[in-house]
Structures are given as C-alpha cells and as structure tokens.
Amino acid sequence: MNQNILFPDIQTWVEERNVIIFPAQQAGKLIECVVSLGKLSEMAGYQIQENEILVEFDALRFDLEELAEKAIENEDFNLVGEVELG
Template structure:
C-alpha cells in the first residue's frame, strides 16, 4: 500500500448518482472516489438493496481502496477530478 495515499473512514451514499463517494488524500489534496451501485453489485456477485449499500461498501473497502489507489497513481480522473471505479 502506498502510504502517500490515505483513505479516511468516510463514505456517503448519493442516491441521485446511484453511487458511494469516498475520499482519498494524496499530498494534501482531497480526491473524491466514486463507486457505482452497479460496480458494488458486480463485486459482491448479487444485487444490493439500497438499505445495504454502505454495508456492502464496508465489506469491499480494502478492494475498493486498492482500485482507487491504482487509478490515482495512473492519474485516471474524470472531468470533475474524481476517480470513478465503475
């Protein structure tokens, strides 16, 4: 794990985007990481009900952080400066 990228234990479900947003911090810069409900369902192997989304996110946190770290290191940002994991 790259110690230059930190992931605070914060995540927010944004129903309008159908995604969980979680922050990463690199060299003092805050980077929003976005994982879609579809990606979470794909990773768990089953459809996730809206009231269980953050539980699914917590179960997948380390894998999601690894994916986000790789995307940040590759500078794979969208036009809003976010890292989208799917």
C-alpha cells in the same frame, strides 16, 4: 498499500447518482472517489439493495481502496477530478 495515499473512514451514498463517494488524500490534496451501485453489486456477486449499500461498501472497502489507489497513481480522473470505479 501506498502510504502516500490515505483513505479516511468516510463514505456517502448519493442517491441521485446511484454512487458512493469516498475521499482519498494524496500529498494534502483531497480526491473524491466514486463507485457505482452496479460496480459494488458486481464485486459483491449479487444485486445490492439500498438498505445494504454501506454495509457492502464496508465489506469491500479494502478492494475498493486498492482500485482507487491504482487509478490515482495512473492519474485516471474524470472531467471533474473524481476517480470513477464503475
């Protein structure tokens, strides 16, 4: 893992967007990373229910952080500066 990119143990479910947002920090800059419920379900291998979202996110955190790290290194940001993982 690139030690220049840090991932604090913070995540927020945003129901209106059906995404979890989790922060990354690179050289003091805060970057919002976004993973959709669909992507999370795809990675888990089953349709995740709303009451399981944060538990599954925790189970997949390492893989999600790796995906986010690659996207940050490739500067793959959306129009509002987020890293979208699906």
